[in-house]
Amino acid sequence: MIEQKSFNYKFNNNQYEHNFFVNRTNFYAFNYLINNDSKFSFLYGPQKSGKSYLAQIWLKKNNAIQFKNNYEKLLDYKNNILIDDFYIFDEEKVFYIVNSCILNNLKILITSNNKINEINFKYKDLSSRLKTFSNLEINQPNDEMLLAILTKLLMDKQFIINSNDIFQYILRRVDRSYQGINEIVDKLDILSLEKKRQLTIPLIKEIL
Numbered sequence: 001m002i003e004q005k006s007f008n009y010k011f012n013n014n015q016y017e018h019n020f021f022v023n024r025t026n027f028y029a030f031n032y033l034i035n036n037d038s039k040f041s042f043l044y045g046p047q048k049s050g051k052s053y054l055a056q057i058w059l060k061k062n063n064a065i066q067f068k069n070n071y072e073k074l075l076d077y078k079n080n081i082l083i084d085d086f087y088i089f090d091e092e093k094v095f096y097i098v099n100s101c102i103l104n105n106l107k108i109l110i111t112s113n114n115k116i117n118e119i120n121f122k123y124k125d126l127s128s129r130l131k132t133f134s135n136l137e138i139n140q141p142n143d144e145m146l147l148a149i150l151t152k153l154l155m156d157k158q159f160i161i162n163s164n165d166i167f168q169y170i171l172r173r174v175d176r177s178y179q180g181i182n183e184i185v186d187k188l189d190i191l192s193l194e195k196k197r198q199l200t201i202p203l204i205k206e207i208l
Contacts, residue, residue: 029136045138048178051111080107091123153185173208
């Protein structure tokens with residue numbers, strides 16, 4: 001059973017570490033990135049699991065620069081570097097950024113939805129480099145994490161919750177993943193706006 005006291009979690013949209021909900025699904029990754037002085041880290045986990053949020057905490061803590069459309073600048077400035085979402089970038093450029101960090105004794109954090117050994121690398125030298133990184137995983141959500149995420153998302157959408165039964169009803173029927181929780185809240189938000197109705201179990205039944 002999920003404890004009802006979890007309903008009291010408080011969140012806001014500021015990306016500070018005290019607003020990042022930590023439990024056993026992500027404790028190791030969070031503690032390692034925030035409290036250790038690791039140089040080269042590779043953070044992986046399911047979609048919507050908080051990787052980007054945690055990466056932004058790491059970026060601020062380490063005065064890093066995020067890789068976007070600034071490849072030459074990153075190589076010139078000699079700053080710690082964040083590469084958030086490995087798949088959207090050219091592998092050869094990532095390789096040279098990683099090499100630059102190694103040569104200049106800089107920190108680098110790379111995030112991905114997949115483990116290194118699950119990635120089909122086109123640039124094999126990059127694979128060799130990344131296998132030397134500290135591998136940090138955010139695991140699939142447990143009951144406590146699912147309730148925390150559901151609470152936050154409903155609060156973000158400004159739903160008025162009149163009964164804790166609503167949380168239990170959703171969690172017993174939804175796809176129990178980070179992505180599943182996000183998708184059901186988006187659907188409820190759209191339906192609630194269309195029908196101009198508050199969030200109730202009868203409304204939820206129209207989707208689930």
